[in-house]
Amino acid sequence: MKKILILTTALSGFAFAATAAEVTVMSWGGAYTKSQVEAYHKPFTAETGITVNSVDADNPATPIKAQVEAGNVTIDVADVEFSDAIRLCDEGLLEEIDPAILPAAPDGTPATEDFIDGAIQDCAVANIVWSTVFAYNKDNVDGTPTSIADFFDTTKFPGKRGLRKSAKATLEMALMADGVPSDKVYEVLNTPEGVDRAFAKLDTIKGDIVWWEAGAQPPQLLADGEVVMSTAYNGRIFNAAVAESQPLEVVWDGQILDFDLFVIPKGAPNKDEAMKFIAFATDTKRLADQASYISYGPARKSSGALVGLYQDGKTEMAPHMPTAEANLGNALVNNFEFWVDHDAELNERFNAWLAK
Missing domain, CATH: 3.40.190.10 (Periplasmic binding protein-like II)
Incomplete structure (x- = not known):
């Protein structure tokens, strides 16, 4: 027993x-x-x-x-x-x-x-x-932004901009907006002059920036009208636009692809x-x-x-993917080796710039 x-x-x-x-x-x-x-x-x-x-x-x-x-x-x-x-x-x-x-x-x-x-x-x-893109609220923008340069053009498209509080992606987008071809971005950013150029471009909108840190923030900032445009993770904008019927639109020009x-x-x-x-x-x-x-x-x-299809049973997902051919026209693939080598120094420079 x-x-x-x-x-x-x-x-x-x-x-x-x-x-x-x-x-x-x-x-x-x-x-x-x-x-x-x-x-x-x-x-x-x-x-x-x-x-x-x-x-x-x-x-x-x-x-x-x-x-x-x-x-x-x-x-x-x-x-x-x-x-x-x-x-x-x-x-x-x-x-x-x-x-x-x-x-x-x-x-x-x-x-x-x-x-x-x-x-x-x-x-x-x-x-x-996934990709970092920028998006805008169609109800709060006069006209149709089509390029990453438009994100930095507060004369043509007045209003606040949302940006991730990080050097990564922010500096690349600044250079592309300043006319650097996507396939030359890291070559330029790998020089002191290129870094200066990126921060100089950011200076042009510094007074209009609302900084975000969590992925859920940009759709909310756009929906609430706190910003008229914001960088964001593409999937978060898709969710807000399709699942929540918010009037948000992705601009794929200058997107930065990542894993x-x-x-x-x-x-x-x-x-x-x-x-x-x-x-x-x-x-x-x-x-x-x-x-x-x-x-x-x-x-x-x-x-x-x-x-x-998306969960709504009617939205085809393929056109909304960052890898869709139509969305790759001016795409940049994140150079992870560059950021492994330069993350600390560029974020130190970025934080010092923020504090000015």
Whole structure:
């Protein structure tokens, strides 16, 4: 009887441990997190029984360094920008991810060949292609802005501008607005004269800028009329315009393309579950599923053909993707190597400029 009791207790403990498995995923909040919850989190839990705890931050890369160095890591998976993924990996703050854990495409193409070039890194796996664009409120602008130069033209289009409180993307857009071709931007920005030129262009609208830090802010600033134009993440504007029927319009000229990638902080408490989550969330179907909730392009080639309608059942998602051919006319691909090398110095210069 005693042996049976011990066995029963042991089995009960095992069952509890199995059902108690969990993973904490940190992302950017708002419509973006919602798209991940619907496309990744809920089906992952349904298939594996592993609970997904969803937490948000203005920039999920920020807590990783502090947590790892303090030896108190509470995040298992974080969704971060490309340059942050590379930097954190180089600093030894992330777990390496073996591409062998990633499932093949439905036709058998290995994941290493199915992901877009650059989407798989030593410590990171991309899920989306997104872009920084600018948008305007059609009710508050006379005329039709069509170029990044229009964003900086407060004579032709009077009113406040929203800009992300960061050097990255802001400096590139300033140079493109000043006439630098997109394929020459980083060449120019890699010189002291180019940096001066970017800040000189920003000086022309400095008194009209409302700064934002969280991705949910630009659509709200535009809807409330606090600004007439704002830089923003393209998916946030899509959500406000289509899901919330706000009179907002994206201008694709001068867009800056980037990846977001999943990473695992070094010492993550649920590393095994984190690996399973990333493998699941970046398969062909899940990436296509996310694109039906928000207009970010899947990082897998095989997902493209599966992208269809938005959740309203009528809006074709393809034309709203930053990677749509019609939207790539004057696009700039973020140079993550440039920002890994220059992020600290340019943000120091940017903060000093802000304080003037």
